[in-house]
Amino acid sequence: MSDNVRVDFDALKARADFRAVLSHYGIKLPGRGMQVKICCPFHDDAEPSCSINLERGIFHCFGAGCGVEGNVLDFVHRMETQNGAAASIRTSALRIAEICGIPLDDIRAQKVARKPREGRKASGAGKPLPSSTKAAPGPPARPQEAVPEEPRSNRPLGFALKLDPGHSYLVERNIPPSIVERFGLGFCNRGTMAGRICIPIRNVAGELVAYAGRWAGRAEDLPEGEDKYKLPSGFLKTLELFNLHRVRQCRHLVVVEGYFGTMRLDHERIPAVALMGSSLDEAQIALLYEHCPSLEALTVMLDGGEAASKAADVVASQLARHWWVRIAELTDGEQPDTVPLDDLHRLLRRGNP
Numbered sequence: 001m002s003d004n005v006r007v008d009f010d011a012l013k014a015r016a017d018f019r020a021v022l023s024h025y026g027i028k029l030p031g032r033g034m035q036v037k038i039c040c041p042f043h044d045d046a047e048p049s050c051s052i053n054l055e056r057g058i059f060h061c062f063g064a065g066c067g068v069e070g071n072v073l074d075f076v077h078r079m080e081t082q083n084g085a086a087a088s089i090r091t092s093a094l095r096i097a098e099i100c101g102i103p104l105d106d107i108r109a110q111k112v113a114r115k116p117r118e119g120r121k122a123s124g125a126g127k128p129l130p131s132s133t134k135a136a137p138g139p140p141a142r143p144q145e146a147v148p149e150e151p152r153s154n155r156p157l158g159f160a161l162k163l164d165p166g167h168s169y170l171v172e173r174n175i176p177p178s179i180v181e182r183f184g185l186g187f188c189n190r191g192t193m194a195g196r197i198c199i200p201i202r203n204v205a206g207e208l209v210a211y212a213g214r215w216a217g218r219a220e221d222l223p224e225g226e227d228k229y230k231l232p233s234g235f236l237k238t239l240e241l242f243n244l245h246r247v248r249q250c251r252h253l254v255v256v257e258g259y260f261g262t263m264r265l266d267h268e269r270i271p272a273v274a275l276m277g278s279s280l281d282e283a284q285i286a287l288l289y290e291h292c293p294s295l296e297a298l299t300v301m302l303d304g305g306e307a308a309s310k311a312a313d314v315v316a317s318q319l320a321r322h323w324w325v326r327i328a329e330l331t332d333g334e335q336p337d338t339v340p341l342d343d344l345h346r347l348l349r350r351g352n353p
């Protein structure tokens with residue numbers, strides 16, 4: 001019977017349960033989330049490097065030299081042909097149906113039926129409907145009432161602060177002059193940002209929308225009620241990702257918390273953006289979605305420490321709804337701009353598809 005079933009692969013994939021498939025092959029799931037990592041069954045994998053998005057039914061192995069990827073059907077086909085066995089995509093599909101208990105009738109390929117034209121019965125094409133069955137016209141749709149909305153964007157500043165790029169803070173922090181120049185850093189000695197190193201924040205179009213200020217003096221000299229970092233009041237940081245305008249063509253992106261981490265990665269030619277904090281807003285996800293069309297995978301590299309580790313889990317799960325995501329965990333107290341270069345590359349190599 002199943003021999004002559006023509007399978008609708010899309011219908012099959014939509015119905016397939018990746019969990020059931022993994023369990024069928026004796027692969028244990030490490031967690032309960034929709035994004036899981038397993039030891040890759042397609043290469044000799046010492047630690048889990050095969051990511052599976054259970055919701056989307058896709059997998060991707062980040063193991064060095066492996067890189068297998070695909071959907072649940074590809075996965076089963078690989079499993080079925082692993083030891084040189086012959087199995088077609090179609091028999092793999094039927095295997096999935098068997099594993100997941102999907103009735104063959106539900107995945108049988110059918111000729112695409114043309115939609116009956118409006119006002120005609122499907123069975124009685126050509127005949128006008130009896131008038132009694134005509135639907136009464138509903139009330140006319142009311143036009144949506146316009147709700148005046150606050151502008152949800154940061155307007156370009158239209159001015160630039162006069163900054164001192166040669167300030168000792170930048171020298172002592174070992175910020176290379178090329179970074180100082182590229183990012184337009186400098187010390188501000190007047191106004192609300194007085195006493196701070198100013199970091200220009202640009203929107204996705206590269207327009208200056210705000211300055212972040214990093215206190216350059218001793219912590220005990222901070223003005224009452226102010227923090228180490230300061231953003232202008234009224235600036236909506238959830239609507240920007242620091243450095244986004246430079247990474248719009250990237251396929252792999254590192255997400256960090258802070259400005260200096262981003263600058264360091266940029267200096268190492270690693271595309272990175274900063275959340276300007278440890279949480280990710282849906283508006284920021286939308287920015288990535290809209291402006292980084294080639295983006296495939298992200299590495300979340302928040303500052304090292306227990307709180308950041310929890311934050312990284314949250315950020316990663318938000319991003320995992322759209323892209324491949326992994327977390328690069330730094331040791332306690334370490335930050336992307338302080339981690340030794342070798343460690344940085346090691347942390348990222350495993351995450352790079």
Ligand SMILES: [Zn+2]
Pocket residue numbers: 040041042043045050061062063066067068
């Ligand atoms: Zn693999």
